[in-house]
Structures are given as C-alpha cells and as structure tokens.
Amino acid sequence: TNLDGMVDGLIQSNCVVIFSKTTCSYCKMAKRVFENLGVPYTAVELNQLENGRDVQKILASMTGSATVPRVFINGTCIGGGTETRQLQKQGLLLPLLDRCTF
Amino acid sequence: TNLDGMVDGLIQSNCVVIFSKTTCSYCKMAKRVFENLGVPYTAVELNQLENGRDVQKILASMTGSATVPRVFINGTCIGGGTETRQLQKQGLLLPLLDRCTF
C-alpha cells in the first residue's frame, strides 16, 4: 500500500480532511466546528485503519506533529483541534474554506 | 493485585484524583483547571499502568463511564473534562474542594 499516495490523494480531493481517532474528544471538537458551519468533511479514523500508526508517522513528517486531530483545508494543514477552534473564533475559517476548488 | 482497593485507597486519601492518559488533551484540560486554581491533584495515568485497562473498567462500573478523564473530589466522581470545566465556570468547583478533610 502506498500510504503517502493515499494521504496525498485524500487531501487533494477533499476540501476538509480531518485525521482523527474515534475515541478522541479533541477530534470530536474539531469535527463539531465544521458541523456547526454546515461544512462537509472527510474523517480518517486512524484507530480504525490497519496502517493507522504509519499514517500518523506520515502526518508527523508532513505537518510537524504526530498528534490527532490533524486538520487539512484545501490540501494544507491548518493545525489541530486548538488551531481549528481558534481560526473559527477569529472568523478566519470560512475564508479558508471559500478557496476550495474541489 | 487488589485494584478496587487501590482505586478506593487513592480517592479516599487524596482530595483531587484525576484518572487520565498522558496522551489525552481533555485530560490535560482537566488538570489545567486545578493548576489554574493552585489546587494540587493526584494524576493516575492509565496508559502507563500495567493494569490500566482493568482500572478503566472499575471506573466504568463506579462512575457509569469508561472514559478519561474521570475526576474525583473528596471521594466522589464529579464527571469528566466537560463537567470539571463547567463547574469551574459556574464557580462551583472551589466550594467542593473546601469540603476536603484530607
């Protein structure tokens, strides 16, 4: 399996991608931000993927953090749960979403 | 090992006990509430305990939830991260802490 290709494919074809774990409240919080905005997102639940740990390592090298959630908008990592909520509070999240061409 | 005895012993001799996982942001949030109040707490990191999963099951039967954090004040479970922050915001946490006789 080409995991790098899979991660790339996901973030290049889905405006909002949240790498998450189903058991994590911070991940639920990040998802809720987009739900409250009525914005669809793709959730990748790393605790349910066979190669979840490897994907987490890939995200670490891509984004500088081996944690969840890892939130991508328009192919770019905007950070984790904290950054997502902060951007929303500052009204800076919707402008980012408007740029999505897919 | 008598795990029930261990859990009982901990919550009966420490005013604030937080059953936690070191990797969990919600647990960090609960700890921060007490740190900001200058209140000492005992943290039990279930992901670092050999019998962590069993302790989590004991907490589930004691408190109704198999999640972390599980927060005890004066021997009573006040809930998780959400409840801890809510009580603090409502100014109801310090009164609970004043009752501690140990």
Ligand SMILES: N[C@@H](CCC(=O)N[C@@H](CS)C(=O)NCC(=O)O)C(=O)O
């Ligand atoms: N400040 C970060 C916190 C990220 C974090 O610490 N995530 C935890 C779970 S809440 C984590 O990934 N722990 C290691 C793991 O689950 O593999 C954010 O806002 O996303």
Ligand SMILES: N[C@@H](CCC(=O)N[C@@H](CS)C(=O)NCC(=O)O)C(=O)O
């Ligand atoms: N609303 C609860 C959420 C508790 C929760 O869902 N905790 C997660 C981690 S954030 C959990 O325990 N997941 C299962 C596990 O880690 O065993 C609270 O405020 O404490």
Ligand code: FES
């Ligand atoms: S695991 Fe508890 S908040 Fe992420």
